Amino acid sequence: MEKKETAKERILRVADELFYREGVRAVGIDRIIHESGVAKASFYRSFATKDELVAAYLELRRLQFLGNIEHARKEHPESKLEQLLFLMDYLAERMKRPTYRGCSFMNTIVEFPEPTHPNHAKALESRSDIWDEVTLLAEEAGLPNPRDLSEQIRMLWSGAAMVAYINKDDFKPELFSVAAKTLINSHRVAAV
Amino acid sequence: MEKKETAKERILRVADELFYREGVRAVGIDRIIHESGVAKASFYRSFATKDELVAAYLELRRLQFLGNIEHARKEHPESKLEQLLFLMDYLAERMKRPTYRGCSFMNTIVEFPEPTHPNHAKALESRSDIWDEVTLLAEEAGLPNPRDLSEQIRMLWSGAAMVAYINKDDFKPELFSVAAKTLINSHRVAAV
DNA sequence: AATAATATAGACAGACCTGTCTCTTCCTTT
DNA sequence: AAAGGAAGAGACAGGTCTGTCTATATTATT
Structure with a gap:
């Protein structure tokens, strides 16, 4: 029941x-x-308080996103690099959904610009948590500069999230995943 | 006087x-x-009204940004591609300044999520204006898919602006400009 | 069936913000 | 020097939002 x-x-x-x-x-x-x-x-x-509800909302979104990464890991258990590449496609797919309204953490941080505000702090922390996980993926993939690559992907992905939110009609998910793969590849070539 | x-x-x-x-x-x-x-x-x-002041603020920022593009154009009058490449370095340099607090248009759009709100509409319009100018630069440079490239740069730059604002300490400007040039290069190679 | 606990509906206080209005002061012009 | 217009200081109204409190209804337990 x-x-x-x-x-x-x-x-x-x-x-x-x-x-x-x-x-x-x-x-x-x-x-x-x-x-x-x-x-x-x-x-x-x-x-x-309302802020306590906001914290619960952000926590829900954090767990949801970690679930996405977990999903990418399970989809390609054989290769860490494939996990990373799959995640890019997966993110692109999510961003094209009609209900997509950007990254809840970035939006909350901008809505509460004061760094000491609990909503700002919680969103920032959640965002970092997620990014640590992606960096770990890049490290495990054995890429030469995982932190630099992860940072570039973070920029690209953060911007894609904003564009998909703000300029919904213009957003083309494949341009994001192709760009992400171009950046990943540029690090692989650099390694050789 | x-x-x-x-x-x-x-x-x-x-x-x-x-x-x-x-x-x-x-x-x-x-x-x-x-x-x-x-x-x-x-x-x-x-x-x-306050909104009228906000509109004046956004207009000021729009003109300021168009001035940056103009500056890049004058810096390299001989080559459109160099103008584009220079602009990437120039943006990176601006984003590392201690007073940098992200893109005023994106921030305003997120602060006023209702698309019909005058502040939202004005910020969105200003952002489009600027981006048209960058797209024009990519077109003039004779790159094969200027719109696709411009869109990828927009994602990367939008995200860099957010990271430079939100995660100021982590932000490394050279990672942005290198990534931007990697994306530009990937389009040049594709043309051959 | 009666009582205790919990939920609903909504009034209300307090804070904050925008935009109007009044009153006083100062500066300029003749 | 006098008068008229502009600027400063700030009270005040009207709106919105959060969080508290009271009174009524409903559900659960014995």
Whole structure:
């Protein structure tokens, strides 16, 4: 038997959708409460503050992204390089989805520019976590300068996320994955 | 004799600095008024609304950026390709400055996610203007797929701007310019 | 069936921000 | 020197948002 969704889970699901689609600042508590069909008091029993809900939203996105990397690893267990290449295609595919609205961490960081703000700090930390994982992939692939390559991919991917969000109609996923592979290849050639 | 700065110019200068450094939403009218040493009534005589001031700020940034491209053109009048390559180095140099806080257009777009909001629309338009100019440069350089290349550079540069803003300490400008040149080169090789 | 615990609905306080308005001061022009 | 116009200082209204609190309804337990 399916376990029924708890109030807390429902709130988080609604918040995740609204925060991601319309932005954290643009979506008020009242809206989340209304759309998740819960009373204000009940909301504040699950999450002490809005920021706490934002932290839960960011954590959800972090775990989701780590899941994507895990997926790429399982898809090509034989070759680390293939894992990295597959991840690029996979990211490209995700970015072309109609519901794609950019990187939740970058968006949150820009929405809360003050580095000491908990939302900013949490988003920054989550972004770093993810990037450590990609760097590890580049290291395992035995590429000569994994950190430099990882940094270049981070730039390219961060920008692709922004373009796919901001200039949705112009975004061509294959241009991203081709560019990513060009950068990866340039490091392989350099090794020889 | 030096013409004295008008109140309107002073307000815009202060706004430009604060909006860019701390974000548009984070900086209130009262703060700008206070720091530019002007009265509220005087402020509203120069700019009817805050959004009008934001539009002036974005316009200033647009003109400034077009000036950078113009600078690259004048630096290498003989070769369009050199202009493009020089621009990459020039952008990298700008992004490593301590005052660099990312792309004002991207930041503003993320701060005002609603596409119909005047600030969002103006920032989007300014960003397109700039990018048309870079695409033109790629076309003039005689590269085989100028639009595709321009799009890849846009991704890379947009991401570099975000990384240079968000992860300032990690940002290495030469990794950006090398990556940009790798992408440009990949199109030249493809042409042969 | 009665009582205890929990959820709902929504009023309300407090903070913050934009834009208007008033009052006073200062500067310029005649 | 006097008068008129512009600028400064800041109160105030109206809006929005978060988080608290009260009163009513519903569910669960014994």
